[in-house]
Amino acid sequence: MAFLQVNVYSNVLQMEVAMNVILPQTTHKNIGTETVGVTEDVPVMYLLHGMGGNHSVWERRTSIERYVAEYQMAVIMPSTDLGFYTDTTYDMNYWTFVSEELPMIVHELFPQITNKREKTFAAGLSMGGYGALKLGLAKPEHFAAVASLSGAVVLADVKSLLLVRNEAYWQGVFGPLDHIQGSVNDPLRLLDELVASGQEAPRFFLACGTEDDLYPASQYMAHKLEQKNLVVTFEEGPGKHDWIFWDAWIQRVLAWFNEQ
Template identity: 90%
Template sequence: MAFLQVNVYSNVLQMEVAMNVILPQTTHKKIGTETVGITDDIPVLYLLHGMGGNHSVWERRTSIERYVAEYQMAVVMPSTDLAFYTDTTYDMNYWTFVAEELPELVHELFPQITQKREKTFAAGLSMGGYGALKLGLAKSENFAAVASLSGAVVLADIKSLLLVRNEAYWQGIFGPLDQLQGSENDPLYLLEELVKSGKETPRFFLACGTEDDLYPASQYMAHKLEQNKLDVTFEEGPGKHDWIFWDAWIQRVLEWLNEKHS
């Protein structure tokens, strides 16, 4: 596998942004595993970081490059700062960047990566789990499957949000907090809109550690997806909100993504 560190200009954000990209590569090694890399129509996983992370954190905290080699899949890991995958009230449109501009940039720079929905996936942890779920709900036409690990996928509990950051931060992201529920940034609202639209829906995977404070949120969102007759897998296991859990479970995500893809 090839690992690329990319700096590119975003017209949406009007700034330079960073992303790391893993690409399949044919290798002949005396020590290690030889691989035959595919070079056309490569499946792609958009892998999103959580609060406090950036484009480098998945590579630094897990063995994602080694894990994905088995599946010959490209992985795109963008940096999105602390913007919660949202078009913020302070005029930084990170949602538009991730949902619309980023795939265009990827296809421009890496034409060997697929543009087919059935080979395009998203996943993330915590804040990134919210982002991946949001992509699956609001951009269902672009993603065959999405996965949320320990995702902040239910935002109705304002008190819980304020335990993480102060009100000024959240208002900068979402606007008035009393208007968050039922807005385009509310996953439950996006779920309702997707079901009403009649659009094709992706497969959903949610997992969370049973000792994680966000466990009830993942459990509840999985229930709502199932209640609306969407294809959802919910799994749990011992674990907290940490990289021990995410390093183990990203391997399960890759396995799950390829159960039907292959």
Template identity: 75%
Template sequence: MAFLQASVYSNVLEMEVSINFLLPQTTHKKIGTETTGKSEDVPVLYLLHGMGGNHSVWARRTSIERYAAKYQLAVVMPSTDLGFYTDTTYDMNYWTFVAEELPMIVHELFPQITHKREQTFAAGLSMGGYGAMKLGLKKPNDFAAIASLSGALSFDSVEGLLATRKAAYWEGIFGPIGEIKGSKNDPLVMLEELVKSSQPKPRFFLACGTEDFLYPANQYVAKKMQAVLPAVTFEEGPGEHNWVFWDQWIQRALEWMFDENRAKTE
């Protein structure tokens, strides 16, 4: 695998942004793991960071390079600050950047990366789990499968939000804090809109540790999704809101994404 660090200009954000890439490369090593490259139609995973992270954190805290090599998978890891993958009230359009501009940048820089929906995936942790879920719910024509690990998927509790950041932060992102629930940025509202539409329905994978403070919210959202969508998997296991859990479960998420038998039946 090749590991590339890039600084690119975002016309949407009107600033330089950092993105890390993993790309399949043919290697013949005397010591270590051999890998196989591809020159066209390379499957791609958009892998999103959580609050406090950036473009580097997945590569630093997990062995994502080894995990992706098994599937000859390109991985795109952008930095989106604390923007919660949303077009914010303070005029920083992180959602438009991730959902619209980033794929265009990826295909411009790396023509070998696939344009096929069935080989395009998104995943993320915590805030990034919300971002990945948002991509699946609002861009179902572009993504075949979505994985959310310990996702921040519920805005039901204002007290819970305030325990994480001050009201000014949340209102800078979404608007009045008491109106986030039930708004266009609420995953359950996005879910309802997807169900009513004639658009294709991606597969969804949700995982959360049983000791994670977001565990009840993940259970709740998973049940809501399973009631109305044909292919929603929820898995749990011992773990907290940390990299020990995410390093383990990104492996499981990739296994699930590339399970061809599951993909054909769901």
């Protein structure tokens, strides 16, 4: 596998943005793992970081490069700062960047990466779990499946939000806190809109550690997806909100993505 550190200019954000990219590469090694290259129609996973992370954190904290080798899959890991995968009130449109501009940049720079929905996936942890779920709900035409690990997928509980960051931060991202519920950033609204649209929905995977404070949120969101008769897998296991859990479960996500 090849690991690329990429800097691109985002016209949406009007700034330079960093992302790390993993691509299949043919390698013949005496020591280590041999890999097979793919030159066209490469499946791709957009892998999103959480709060406090950036484009480098998945590579640094897990063995993601080794895990994806057997699937001959490309991985796109962008940095989105603390924008919560949202078009913020302070005029930084991270949602538009991730959901619209980033795939265009990827396909311009890496034409071997697939354009096919059935080979395109998204996953993320915590804040990134919210982002991946949002991609699946709001852009179902682009993703075959999405996965949320320990996702911050329920935003209506304002008290819980304020335990993480102060009110000024959340207002900067979402606007008035009492307006989040039912807004374009509320996964429950996006779920209702997806079902009403009649579009084919992606498969959804949610997992969370049973000792994680966000466990009830993942459980609740999985239930809501099931109520709408969408294809959803909810799994749990021992674990906290940490990289021990995410390193183990991203391996399960990759296997699940490749299940028929």
